[in-house]
Amino acid sequence: MRHSAIQLMVGLGNPGPKYTGTRHNAGFWFIEALARREGIDLRSERKFHGVAGRWRAADVDTHLLCPMTYMNHSGRSVAALTQFHRIDPAAILVVHDEIDLPTGVVRLKQGGGHGGHNGLRDIASALGTRDFARLRLGVGHPGHSDQVISYVLHAPGREERAGIDRAIDAAVDVASELARGEWDRAQQQLHTRD
Incomplete structure (x- = not known):
């Protein structure tokens, strides 16, 4: 199945040193890893x-974005870029931490x-x-819903972070397929690695 080519990849997180290593910043980690691998400024x-940055992969021009508006206001940043570049929501991939995945x-x-x-909620509202599309990076669940906010705003342990980094590497491996809209190919690679 062919999807829209991805013209915008958004990594969600919170700006500032206080949040850099927290689980909620997994989306930022993906964009940073892709930029490092591809030499994107x-x-x-x-x-x-x-x-923001731009990545040309296999004749597809893809914008990369890490909103600096804090998670709850991510839509402001996404809407500004999509309106300026006339990007359809179907051509957007949002990368985020996911507590409902291991x-x-x-x-x-x-x-x-x-x-x-809250990042997804605000983007949906703004758009x-x-x-x-979403790329969901599993960060695990704290076990109780009352603990979720504290959990995502804290750094994972060393082994957890290594697991998240491996997932990010796997996602970066299929980023060009995603950019081209080769969804099934990317999905097959990602979903069979577990």
């Missing part, structure tokens, strides 16, 4: 309220609800649709 872009598991998903994730 990420720069602060005030008009997009974030750090640490180190990575899954692709098309559309759907926000599952309590007026939930019909964008």
